[in-house]
Amino acid sequence: MMGPETHLGFGSPPREKMESLVLSDVASDYRSAMSSSLSAVVDGCDPLLSLPSPLSTSAAASSSSSFVDPPSYADVVFSPLDSQNGAAPDRPSLRRDSSSPRSDRAAASEYAKITVSDPQKEQDAVNSLVPGGGTYVTYLITSRTRAGGAEFRVRRRFRDVVTLADRLAEAYRGYFIQPRPDKNVVESQVMQKHEFVEQRRSAIEKYLWRLSVHPVIGKSEELRAFLQAQGKLPLPTSTDVASRMLDGAVRLPKQLFGEGPAGYVTPQDAVQPAKGGRDLLRIFKELKQSVANDWGVAKPPVVEEDKEFLERKEKMQDLEQQLSMASQQAEVLVKAQQDIGETMGQLGLAFIKLTKFETEEAIYNSQRVRATDAKCLATAAVKASRLYRELNAQTVKHLDTLHEYLGLMLAVQGAFSDRASALLTVQTLMSDLTSLHTRIDKLEAASSKIFGGDRSRMRKVEELKETIRVTEDAKCCALREYERIKENNRSELERLDRERHDDFLSMLKGFVINQAGYAEKIANVWAAVAEETSAYARQ
Amino acid sequence: MISPRSPPGSSSQSPRSPSAPPFLSVTVTDPVKLGNGVQAYISYRVITKTNLPEYQGPEKIVIRRYSDFVWLHDRLAEKYRGIFIPPLPEKSAVEKFRFSAEFIEMRRQALDIFINRIASHPQLKQSEDLRTFLQEDEETMERARSQETGIFKKKPADLIQIFKDVQSKVSDVVLGKEKPVEESNPEYEKLKHYIFELEDHLAEAQRQAYRLVKRHRELGQSLSDFGKAIKLLGACEGDSLGKVFADLGSKSELLSIKLQKEAHNLLMNFEEPLKDYVRAVQSIKATMVDRANAFRQQCELAETTKLKEINLDKLMLMRSEKAMEAEIEYKELKAESEEATRRFETIVKLMSEEMVRFQEQKTADLGLAFHEFAKGQAKLANEIADAWRSLVPKLDACSPSLCS
Numbered sequence: 001m002m003g004p005e006t007h008l009g010f011g012s013p014p015r016e017k018m019e020s021l022v023l024s025d026v027a028s029d030y031r032s033a034m035s036s037s038l039s040a041v042v043d044g045c046d047p048l049l050s051l052p053s054p055l056s057t058s059a060a061a062s063s064s065s066s067f068v069d070p071p072s073y074a075d076v077v078f079s080p081l082d083s084q085n086g087a088a089p090d091r092p093s094l095r096r097d098s099s100s101p102r103s104d105r106a107a108a109s110e111y112a113k114i115t116v117s118d119p120q121k122e123q124d125a126v127n128s129l130v131p132g133g134g135t136y137v138t139y140l141i142t143s144r145t146r147a148g149g150a151e152f153r154v155r156r157r158f159r160d161v162v163t164l165a166d167r168l169a170e171a172y173r174g175y176f177i178q179p180r181p182d183k184n185v186v187e188s189q190v191m192q193k194h195e196f197v198e199q200r201r202s203a204i205e206k207y208l209w210r211l212s213v214h215p216v217i218g219k220s221e222e223l224r225a226f227l228q229a230q231g232k233l234p235l236p237t238s239t240d241v242a243s244r245m246l247d248g249a250v251r252l253p254k255q256l257f258g259e260g261p262a263g264y265v266t267p268q269d270a271v272q273p274a275k276g277g278r279d280l281l282r283i284f285k286e287l288k289q290s291v292a293n294d295w296g297v298a299k300p301p302v303v304e305e306d307k308e309f310l311e312r313k314e315k316m317q318d319l320e321q322q323l324s325m326a327s328q329q330a331e332v333l334v335k336a337q338q339d340i341g342e343t344m345g346q347l348g349l350a351f352i353k354l355t356k357f358e359t360e361e362a363i364y365n366s367q368r369v370r371a372t373d374a375k376c377l378a379t380a381a382v383k384a385s386r387l388y389r390e391l392n393a394q395t396v397k398h399l400d401t402l403h404e405y406l407g408l409m410l411a412v413q414g415a416f417s418d419r420a421s422a423l424l425t426v427q428t429l430m431s432d433l434t435s436l437h438t439r440i441d442k443l444e445a446a447s448s449k450i451f452g453g454d455r456s457r458m459r460k461v462e463e464l465k466e467t468i469r470v471t472e473d474a475k476c477c478a479l480r481e482y483e484r485i486k487e488n489n490r491s492e493l494e495r496l497d498r499e500r501h502d503d504f505l506s507m508l509k510g511f512v513i514n515q516a517g518y519a520e521k522i523a524n525v526w527a528a529v530a531e532e533t534s535a536y537a538r539q
Numbered sequence: 540m541i542s543p544r545s546p547p548g549s550s551s552q553s554p555r556s557p558s559a560p561p562f563l564s565v566t567v568t569d570p571v572k573l574g575n576g577v578q579a580y581i582s583y584r585v586i587t588k589t590n591l592p593e594y595q596g597p598e599k600i601v602i603r604r605y606s607d608f609v610w611l612h613d614r615l616a617e618k619y620r621g622i623f624i625p626p627l628p629e630k631s632a633v634e635k636f637r638f639s640a641e642f643i644e645m646r647r648q649a650l651d652i653f654i655n656r657i658a659s660h661p662q663l664k665q666s667e668d669l670r671t672f673l674q675e676d677e678e679t680m681e682r683a684r685s686q687e688t689g690i691f692k693k694k695p696a697d698l699i700q701i702f703k704d705v706q707s708k709v710s711d712v713v714l715g716k717e718k719p720v721e722e723s724n725p726e727y728e729k730l731k732h733y734i735f736e737l738e739d740h741l742a743e744a745q746r747q748a749y750r751l752v753k754r755h756r757e758l759g760q761s762l763s764d765f766g767k768a769i770k771l772l773g774a775c776e777g778d779s780l781g782k783v784f785a786d787l788g789s790k791s792e793l794l795s796i797k798l799q800k801e802a803h804n805l806l807m808n809f810e811e812p813l814k815d816y817v818r819a820v821q822s823i824k825a826t827m828v829d830r831a832n833a834f835r836q837q838c839e840l841a842e843t844t845k846l847k848e849i850n851l852d853k854l855m856l857m858r859s860e861k862a863m864e865a866e867i868e869y870k871e872l873k874a875e876s877e878e879a880t881r882r883f884e885t886i887v888k889l890m891s892e893e894m895v896r897f898q899e900q901k902t903a904d905l906g907l908a909f910h911e912f913a914k915g916q917a918k919l920a921n922e923i924a925d926a927w928r929s930l931v932p933k934l935d936a937c938s939p940s941l942c943s
Contacts (some may be wrong), residue, residue: 101939316773329768336761338920340754348746354740356927361733364895366902377909384916410911501780502939508787508936516927524921529913536906 004022037051064465088527101502110219111212112146116205119197120155134222137197139204145229152228153406158183160233161204161390164226166236168217173418174488177217178210215495273421275512282428290429292537312493320409327406330399334392341388348381373533380529398514401507405500412496419489423483436468545720563589563658565673567651570643581602582642583650587673599674605630607672608650610684614668615657620829620882621889623897624662625656626818641803645811652815720835728896730828738820752806759798766791770880779937786933790926801919805912812908816901823897825895826890835882840876 118140138155145152165180181203186195208227212218225234261531351374358371443461447454569584587599608627616624628649631637656673658665671683722728766788771782847869854862 023748140767180942262710319772319775320769322775326765326768328771329765333758333765336758338749343747343750343754347744347751350740350744350747354744357736357740359907360637361729361736364898366898370898370902373906373909377912380913409709453665483666501776503938504776505783505934509781510935512787512927512930516924516931519924519927521922523917526917526920530910530917531915533910535907536903536910538907 047319076356092141100506102506105213105499108147108215109213111143112214113143113144114205114208116140116201117142117207119201139201141227149521154227154230156233158200158227159225161207161236163233163237164222167222170221171219171222174485174492175216175421176408176415176492177208178214179407179410182206265533273412273425285432286424286428289424289431309489312477315414316409320406323402323409324407329404330402334396334399335387337392337395341385341392344381344388345385348378348385351378351381376529376532380525383525385521387518387525391514394513398507398511399502419485422478422485426475426478427480429471429478433468433471433475436464436471440464552600559590561591563587563591563664564659565654567647567654570647572638575837581766583647585654585673593670595674598625601675602677603672605646607680607684608653612670614618615666615823618666619662620833621826621886621893623819623822623893625653626815626822627653644674645807647809648807649815696792719746721831722834729783734820734823734827738817741813741817745810745817748810748813752802752810754807755798755802759802763789763795767793770816783930783933783937787932790930794926796922796924798917800913804915808911808915812904816905818899819897820872828888829888833879835885837879837883838880844872844876
């Protein structure tokens with residue numbers, strides 16, 4: 001794994017140190033390069049921030065417009081990164097470009113800083129059945145609000161993150177909520193590895209930060225509880241399957257036989273999609289409804305007519321596809337950049353060895369001259385190799401925007417499916433009502449044939465009318481919920497388009513300036529060598 | 540070398556001289572594929588321009604193939620022991636690579652360099668075999684080629700094998716592991732070790748250079764694919780931003796082409812010279828084998844001669860009839876021994892001259908290779924910087940969404 005860059009020999013390094021020039025820490029594994037280049041900036045000393053002055057003088061010497069000027073260059077380059085104010089002790093502060101749209105968004109968030117650190121292994125109170133299990137990792141979550149400046153420190157485990165994500169998904173239907181970090185199937189096995197814990201720590205940090213930057217989610221009680229409530233996380237966890245099944249089993253007969261108030265969907269339930277266990281009947285009904293919708297047997301009165309929405313949905317799907325491709329190719333590009341830098345470094349090393357050898361064994365003057373030439377080339381190659389590595393670290397950060405938005409597409413899908421299931425609930429309730437009305441009509445027609453009315457049938461009618469009233473209420477709730485989600489979808493789509501426009505623009509700009517800047521630096525390195533060896537040029 | 544027929548008073552410095560200084564320049568060009576199937580091969584046009592009287596006219600064009608060059612190399616190696624014969628490019632190991640444009644170009648360049656090195660070497664350029672190679676028609680050449688040519692009568696395919704055999708034996712012979720008969724010359728010992736270690740360093744440098752060529756190609760490919768993906772992504776965005784995406788994608792594809800070009804440049808002007816350097820060192824090793832053999836021969840003959848001399852003295856003392864015969868034999872052997880000693884000493888002398896030439900030549904060759912490398916890299920980097928920089932005004936013109 002790459003450690004933080006500590007040696008930046010942009011001047012020519014002393015002869016003896018040449019061989020120890022940083023080549024051994026060249027990360028050959030792409031993934032470690034990815035994570036280490038990200039963490040190198042966040043954890044260690046950042047190469048660009050600590051650029052020594054010799055570089056800026058060489059930059060001043062170059063005649064072309066300077067992309068090499070460290071301060072402004074660094075600013076533009078860093079804007080895609082999460083701009084957090086204040087430094088946790090283990091994290092030096094990153095410069096903020098005060099005019100980037102992303103930092104404007106960050107400035108509007110409730111939290112000035114969220115840090116995840118200090119993973120600790122803890123033991124489960126109850127011994128788990130799984131051998132080697134029973135231990136889990138907790139992380140220290142430090143956050144500071146922008147308003148009061150108060151700092152909060154809590155300990156959370158990954159399960160808490162899952163809970164947070166689930167509760168947010170329930171409470172904020174229709175919103176584009178950042179997908180949470182993945183669970184790992186064989187969690188306890190993988191847990192031992194330091195690398196995994198580090199990856200997870202970083203992923204949780206990013207996740208929390210992105211939640212906090214969301215204009216709505218960032219202000220949520222759930223997030224606040226997660227970040228600030230001491231002790232156990234005060235959010236309801238998903239109830240375990242057993243008790244849900246029991247609940248469901250008890251309610252099912254009542255639902256199936258349609259008796260009593262338990263036979264219909266209560267308004268408060270109507271605002272949630274049907275979930276397993278307790279809502280078995282509702283699931284069956286909604287399934288029937290969706291089948292009916294598909295087959296067009298019963299024409300649903302509420303149809304997804306919003307053409308505009310359908311168009312946008314298609315666009316989102318297209319966007320997701322292209323994002324996936326671009327994200328893939330970005331990874332390949334980064335790998336290729338890394339490789340060329342590495343090989344350049346190896347080439348330099350080979351020539352350093354040759355230089356040393358020729359110098360030691362020199363008998364003729366031509367050998368000494370050659371050794372000098374070789375050293376000139378070797379030094380340049382090593383410099384260029386360094387520059388490639390830095391370029392790549394920046395490229396990774398810029399193109400990360402692609403990966404980020406690809407992840408967000410999942411959130412979009414979730415929001416759209418919230419809408420679809422809300423619509424389905426409305427449709428189901430509506431067809432419920434229709435069938436209830438039909439039943440009433442039938443009963444009334446039958447009882448009218450009997451002189452004086454049919455008391456049992458009339459009683460039934462009254463019951464049904466009561467059911468209709470409740471169902472109407474539920475339908476209104478469901479409709480309101482559907483409209484609410486529709487509105488959330490719409491505003492979120494707008495926000496996504498806006499933010500994506502800005503973020504992509506920022507990404508392209510950063511990428512381009514980064515590439516140009518480093519290409520310039522590399523050109524200067526080689527131009528010097530070409531100048532020094534110009535005596536050999538072909539006549 | 541001044542030709543005896545040139546007008547009196549002419550020299551390369553005289554401004555009034557009507558005739559030009561002597562020159563011999565050769566070009567290897569125009570590779571053409573001839574023949575079918577397994578028998579197919581590449582032929583080259585070899586154009587000789589000269590004012591030397593030994594040659595037929597100012598310009599001569601012949602058609603030659605790789606095995607003709609091998610014939611010339613082998614003849615020279617046989618006749619000019621002690622001289623570092625300029626190295627030949629290898630026969631292709633991989634069959635399907637044999638007719639790739641890149642391989643053919645690399646070989647053509649190497650053959651051109653080979654023949655010109657011979658033509659400019661003070662001794663080698665006087666060789667009759669060179670003249671045969673440069674002037675005879677194709678039939679004569681083919682006849683010459685198929686004749687026996689001493690220890691290198693094997694086909695080119697086996698040349699590599701011989702070199703490999705020689706290599707393994709060389710380290711034993713030259714480093715004096717096997718045979719007890721070796722020079723006890725500390726300077727020469729040093730040289731031997733130098734040459735062996737040099738080869739390792741150079742081989743490593745050449746390996747990395749070749750890898751660098753590949754990396755350029757890979758980066759080029761990835762830029763091309765990235766450009767395409769970016770263009771498609773841009774199609775999802777609207778108006779001005781979409782246009783910038785498209786521009787960026789196009790630039791990316793453009794740079795991909797430049798990278799492929801630089802990869803080729805790197806290959807021909809940096810990696811190949813390094814490979815050539817390695818081959819040159821291997822040629823020196825072959826000369827070292829010759830030297831070791833010559834030394835051994837000299838020693839053996841000297842030994843045998845001395846024994847014969849002792850025997851002769853004995854016979855003469857005994858006034859035997861065999862003395863006459865023995866004397867003749869002794870005289871013959873003595874002549875041979877002196878010849879062997881002469882041969883060895885020639886090799887030693889030539890080698891030391893050649894070493895100086897070699898070191899100077901290599902400094903110049905490598906210096907040029909470095910220059911071309913640096914020039915190519917600087918040019919590429921500047922092109923990259925220009926291309927990306929040209930996008931910045933368009934990006935700046937793209938307004939953030941707050942205004943829209």
